[in-house]
Each structure stands twice: as structure tokens, then as C-alpha cells.
Amino acid sequence: MNRKSKINEKGSIAIRLKNVSKKYIIHHQKPTLVEKIINGKDEEFWALKNVNMEINKGEKVGIIGPNGSGKTTLLKIIAGITSQTSGKIITDGKIVSLIDLEAGFHPDLIGEQNIYLNGMVLGMSKLEIKDKISQIIDFADIGQFIDVPMFTYSEGMKLRLGFSVAVHADPDILILDESMNAWDIDFQKKAQKKIEEFFKMGKTILIVTHWLDFVRKNCNKVITLEKGRISKLEISGK
Amino acid sequence: MSLFNSSTQNIRNYLDFLWAMTEKELKARYKNTFFGFLWIFVNPLFQMLVIGFIFRFFVKEPIEDYFLYLLVGLLIWNFFSLSLLKTTPSIVNERSLIKKAKFPREVIPLSIIFSNFIHLILALLLLLIPTLFIRTLDLMSLPKLFLGFILLLPFTIGISLFTSALNVRFRDINFFVQAILILWFYFTPIVYSINVIPRSVIWLWRINPLTSIVQLFQSAFIAAVPGPGPAMLLSNTVLNLIMVYLGIKLFFLESKYFDDWV
Numbered sequence: 001m002n003r004k005s006k007i008n009e010k011g012s013i014a015i016r017l018k019n020v021s022k023k024y025i026i027h028h029q030k031p032t033l034v035e036k037i038i039n040g041k042d043e044e045f046w047a048l049k050n051v052n053m054e055i056n057k058g059e060k061v062g063i064i065g066p067n068g069s070g071k072t073t074l075l076k077i078i079a080g081i082t083s084q085t086s087g088k089i090i091t092d093g094k095i096v097s098l099i100d101l102e103a104g105f106h107p108d109l110i111g112e113q114n115i116y117l118n119g120m121v122l123g124m125s126k127l128e129i130k131d132k133i134s135q136i137i138d139f140a141d142i143g144q145f146i147d148v149p150m151f152t153y154s155e156g157m158k159l160r161l162g163f164s165v166a167v168h169a170d171p172d173i174l175i176l177d178e179s180m181n182a183w184d185i186d187f188q189k190k191a192q193k194k195i196e197e198f199f200k201m202g203k204t205i206l207i208v209t210h211w212l213d214f215v216r217k218n219c220n221k222v223i224t225l226e227k228g229r230i231s232k233l234e235i236s237g238k
Numbered sequence: 239m240s241l242f243n244s245s246t247q248n249i250r251n252y253l254d255f256l257w258a259m260t261e262k263e264l265k266a267r268y269k270n271t272f273f274g275f276l277w278i279f280v281n282p283l284f285q286m287l288v289i290g291f292i293f294r295f296f297v298k299e300p301i302e303d304y305f306l307y308l309l310v311g312l313l314i315w316n317f318f319s320l321s322l323l324k325t326t327p328s329i330v331n332e333r334s335l336i337k338k339a340k341f342p343r344e345v346i347p348l349s350i351i352f353s354n355f356i357h358l359i360l361a362l363l364l365l366l367i368p369t370l371f372i373r374t375l376d377l378m379s380l381p382k383l384f385l386g387f388i389l390l391l392p393f394t395i396g397i398s399l400f401t402s403a404l405n406v407r408f409r410d411i412n413f414f415v416q417a418i419l420i421l422w423f424y425f426t427p428i429v430y431s432i433n434v435i436p437r438s439v440i441w442l443w444r445i446n447p448l449t450s451i452v453q454l455f456q457s458a459f460i461a462a463v464p465g466p467g468p469a470m471l472l473s474n475t476v477l478n479l480i481m482v483y484l485g486i487k488l489f490f491l492e493s494k495y496f497d498d499w500v
Contacts, residue, residue, distance in 0.1 A: 024498060076497060080340030083494035095340075103334035108266045117258055121341050125247075126254040149269075 011092055014173055014204040015055040020087035022048040022073050047073040049228040058202040062215030065225035071208045075175055093172025096122055101162030107151035114150055115165055122169045132168045140164035156184055167194050173204040259349035278357040282312040293429050301431050302462040310459045311428035311452050317358040318394055319419050321351045325398035326405050326415045333500035343493040347402045351394055369459050379458035386454035393447050396482030399489040406499045426452055447478040
């Protein structure tokens with residue numbers, strides 16, 4: 001893994017977007033094949049319009065903006081979960097997002113099997129997971145539940161396990177949102193400590209939030225989105 | 239050199255992931271069942287008994303080893319139809335994974351097909367023992383079996399990629415597949431022999447790639463049953479390849495945007 005991140009250090013840009021636009025087709029109801037043929041026309045919505053940005057390695061970037069301004073769409077495109085309609089995007093390094101952490105677990109499989117599955121979905125190799133599995137279990141603090149089917153887990157346990165797998169995936173670029181505020185206090189502290197570690201390690205971090213104070217304090221770049229366009233870009237000395 | 243290393247490592251990781259997902263399919267399916275994978279054999283066995291009993295009254299020309307003939311056809315058909323039924327809505331069903339991270343989307347339908355394929359291999363292996371014993375199967379059958387697999391697996395993958403990708407936007411596809419499979423069963427020589435089909439409508443079987451696939455397996459297990467003719471094999475294979483091409487093409491075109499629709 002170290003070897004890989006060294007190769008990555010050659011370029012200094014982690015994420016570059018050039019004229020990225022994203023169009024969604026609004027479906028009030030799921031379209032049927034017949035409707036598609038009869039109506040022929042779709043209602044469109046541009047979630048992002050000609051977005052240009054450059055994020056250097058190690059930068060901490062806050063993305064703010066009102067609901068529906070395109071924040072989530074932007075993160076999804078950067079994470080590769082969906083693709084842009086037009087424009088170009090280049091990313092360098094492994095991206096892991098801490099959004100939807102409790103998703104993707106199979107209720108019938110035991111904790112350990114789910115760690116492997118979830119880790120691989122996040123791009124970890126089998127060997128990597130094997131090396132880190134005891135760390136992952138320790139951090140998630142699920143103890144003897146590790147060989148119990150997942151449907152017996154509480155929501156909090158699933159969340160903890162999801163978080164633990166994600167942070168052990170050794171990301172170069174980390175994507176966060178403010179759903180963290182809803183976690184239970186004890187784990188929030190632990191998670192915050194882990195995220196602070198990532199800050200100190202010089203990882204590239206993207207945060208989507210409404211919480212302006214936090215962003216001003218922790219990020220060196222603040223991007224404000226409005227109606228799918230970047231309306232403001234603040235760069236501080238941090 | 240390092241490029242070569244990293245690409246073999248990537249392939250390895252990909253296969254590990256595919257296998258982990260396949261394992262998930264296998265484990266999740268038989269959780270809390272007593273007979274486990276034996277169900278894959280019990281089902282076609284019952285089907286064989288019922289169809290074998292009833293169709294005896296209707297089939298004019300008797301087929302040699304009719305029950306065995308039925309069982310082989312049913313095992314192949316069940317692999318195909320169960321795979322297609324389960325892969326078609328699979329992308330929609332796994333929306334929580336799709337929304338979570340970037341990963342090769344085709345692993346979802348592929349893992350379902352491979353888990354079914356493992357079942358098929360196990361069931362056919364079980365069938366080998368009695369057929370070797372009653373000598374309906376011999377070494378000459380191996381090329382036919384091999385060719386049968388080579389045609390069956392890509393066709394199932396191709397059509398599954400096609401329907402699963404299309405079903406993301408048009409949920410009707412799922413119901414369409416369910417309906418078409420009922421018809422498709424009777425347009426494949428499973429309960430009857432292709433010999434009873436009049437020449438005027440044989441083109442219907444020529445455009446069904448499953449015809450020669452099923453024939454290959456039947457004739458591999460029962461030496462007295464002839465394999466597919468050259469015209470049948472050729473037209474079936476051409477359509478098979480077209481389906482594989484279309485399936486792969488559509489899936490990779492659409493998979494970038496799955497997240498927008500699920």
C-alpha cells in the first residue's frame with residue numbers, strides 16, 4: 001500500500017473537474033416502456049452546470065450550499081458512483097466515502113463475511129482485509145457478535161462496522177457528510193478522533209455540510225454551490 | 239514490469255470480489271435449510287416425474303431413455319431460467335450497494351449466474367454416476383458437453399446483462415421476462431424431440447440459441463439421441479454471439495448511470 005501512495009505523490013492534483021454538468025431526468029413515477037414510446041419527451045433537471053474545480057493533494061475542502069444545490073451530486077460524481085452527463089473528471093488515488101455507511105450489508109451473513117464483502121465493495125483486496133480484520137473488529141467494538149448473522153445487529157452496530165471498514169480501506173481521498181451528527185455520542189467521539197487522524201496524515205478530505213463554523217475552522221478551501229454552479233470559492237491560508 | 243504486476247493484481251482482486259459475491263449468493267440461499275443444495279436436484283426430479291408421466295400419453299414417437307432425456311433438459315433449462323429470473327431485477331435489488339460505492343457493477347448479475355452454474359455442475363456430476371453405469375454416456379460425449387457449456391454460459395451471461403441493465407430504467411422488463419420464459423420453455427426441445435417439429439416452422443427453433451445447447455447436453459448423456467444439425471448449430475451460435483455482444487455493450491453503456499435510476 002505504501003508503494004502505491006508513493007506513486008501517487010508524483011502528481012499534486014487529487015481531483016480535477018472540467019466543465020462538468022449533470023442532467024437528471026425527473027420521473028414523477030417510474031417510467032414504463034409504453035409511456036416512453038408514447039410521450040417520447042422527458043422532463044430534465046440540471047443538478048450541476050459547468051462546474052470547474054481543482055483540488056490538490058492534502059487539501060481540506062468544504063462544500064456548502066442550500067438543499068438541492070448539487071452538493072450530493074458533486075460528491076457522487078467524484079466518488080465514481082454515477083457519471084457526469086458532459087465534461088471531464090480526473091481523480092488520483094483511492095476514494096472512500098463515509099456516506100451510507102450502514103448500507104450494503106447482507107442480513108443473512110455473519111459479521112466477518114460482511115466485513116470481507118463490504119471491504120471489497122470499497123476496493124480493498126482480500127489480503128488487505130485479512131491483515132486488518134482484527135483492527136476492524138476492535139474499532140467497531142462489536143465483540144462476540146462477529147460470528148452472528150447481521151440481522152441481529154442494532155442500527156448502531158451496523159453503522160460502527162460500516163465506519164470501521166471504510167476507514168480501514170486506507171483512502172487517499174475521504175468524503176464526509178454531516179450524517180455523523182446523528183450517531184451516538186460515544187462513537188461520535190471515537191469517529192471524530194479517527195477523522196482528525198486523517199486530517200493530520202495529510203489526506204485529501206471533502207466535507208459536505210451546512211455547518212459553516214466547522215468548515216471555516218477546518219478547511220482551507222470552501223466551495224459554495226448554488227443551483228448547480230459554484231457561486232463562491234474561498235481559500236484560506238490553512 | 240510494474241504495470242504488468244499491478245494489472246495481474248487487479249485481475250486477482252476482481253476475481254476475489256466476484257468469488258466473494260458468488261459465495262454470498264450460495265450461503266444466503268441455503269441459510270436455515272436442511273437439504274441445502276440438494277434442492278437444486280429435487281426440483282427438476284419432481285418436474286421430470288410429472289412431465290414424464292403426463293407426456294407419455296401425448297408423445298407419438300417415443301424417445302429413448304425419456305426420463306433421463308427430460309432430466310438433462312430440465313437441469314439446463316432450470317439453470318438458464320432461474321439465472322435470468324434472478325439477474326433481471328438484481329441491479330434494482332442491490333440498490334444499496336450501487337449507491338454506496340464505485341465497483342464493477344457486472345459482478346452483481348455475474349455472481350448470481352456463477353452460483354447457479356456451480357449448482358448445475360454439481361447436479362450434472364451427480365448424474366454422471368448412474369449414466370456411466372447404464373452406459374448411455376461415454377468418452378465421446380466429452381466434446382459435446384464442453385461445447386454445450388461454452389455456448390450456455392456466455393449466452394446466459396449476455397442475456398442477463400441485457401435484461402438487468404434494461405430493467406433499471408424500465409421495470410416492465412422484469413414482468414416481460416417472467417412471461418416470456420413460460421413460452422420459451424415450450425419452444426425449446428426439453429419435453430419433446432426436435433424431430434416432431436414440422437419443417438415449415440423450424441425457423442422458430444433456429445432463432446432460439448437454447449435449442450442446440452439443450453440438444454448438445456441431451457446427446458452427450460444419451461448416445462442414442464442425435465446432436466444438433468450443422469444449420470441449427472450455426473444459426474443458434476450466430477444469434478448467441480449477437481446476444482452476448484448486445485448484452486455486454488448495453489450493460490457497460492448503462493452501468494455508469496445506474497445510480498440515477500435505482
